[in-house]
Amino acid sequence: MTTNNVFSKLLDLKEREKKNAQKAYHRSMENFEDVAMNLYTLLKKKEDAEQAYDTSLQGNMTIEEIRRQNRYINTLTKQIAAVQYDVQMARQDMETKQTQLTDAYVEVKKYEKIIEYREEDRKQKLKKTELQTMDDISIRQYLATR
Numbered sequence: 001m002t003t004n005n006v007f008s009k010l011l012d013l014k015e016r017e018k019k020n021a022q023k024a025y026h027r028s029m030e031n032f033e034d035v036a037m038n039l040y041t042l043l044k045k046k047e048d049a050e051q052a053y054d055t056s057l058q059g060n061m062t063i064e065e066i067r068r069q070n071r072y073i074n075t076l077t078k079q080i081a082a083v084q085y086d087v088q089m090a091r092q093d094m095e096t097k098q099t100q101l102t103d104a105y106v107e108v109k110k111y112e113k114i115i116e117y118r119e120e121d122r123k124q125k126l127k128k129t130e131l132q133t134m135d136d137i138s139i140r141q142y143l144a145t146r
Contacts, residue, residue, distance in 0.1 A: 004118050011111040018104035025097040032090040039083045046076040 053069045 004115060004122070007111055007115050007118065011108065011115060014104065014107045014111055018101070018108050021097070021101040021104040025094070025101045028090070028094040028097040032087070032094045035083065035086045035090045039080065039087050042076060042080045042083055046073060046080060049073050049076060 049069065049072055053066075053073065056065065056069065
C-alpha cells in the first residue's frame with residue numbers, strides 16, 4: 001500500500017509537470033501566432049505598397065516619390081526577413097514545447113498504468129487471502145462437526 005502512495009505522489013508530480021508543459025506550450029503557440037500575424041501584416045503592407053507603386057508608375061510620379069516608394073518597399077523587405085527569422089524561432093520553440101508536452105502526457109500515463117496494475121494486484125491478493133481464510137474456516141467447521 002505504501003508503494004501505491006509513493007506512486008500516487010509521483011503521479012501528482014508528473015501531472016503538475018504536465019500542466020506546466022501545457023501552459024508553456026500554449027504560451028509558445030500564442031507567441032507563434034502573434035509573430036506570424038505580424039509577418040502577415042508586413043507582407044500585406046508590402047503587397048499593397050508594390051501595387052500602389054505599379055499604379056503610380058503608370059501615372060505621373062516624380063523621381064523623389066519613386067525613390068521614397070522604393071525605400072519604403074526595401075524597408076518592408078528587410079523587416080519581413082527579420083520577422084521570418086522570428087517566425088522560424090517561434091515555430092521551433094512551439095514544436096519543442098509540444099514534444100515536452102507529449103513526453104509529459106506519456107509519463108503521466110505510465111504512472112497511471114503502474115498504479116492501476118498495482119491496485120489490481122492488491123485486489124487479487126486480497127481476494128486470494130479471503131478465499132484461503134474462507135477455506136480454513138470451512139475446514140475447521142467440518143472438522144469440528146466430525
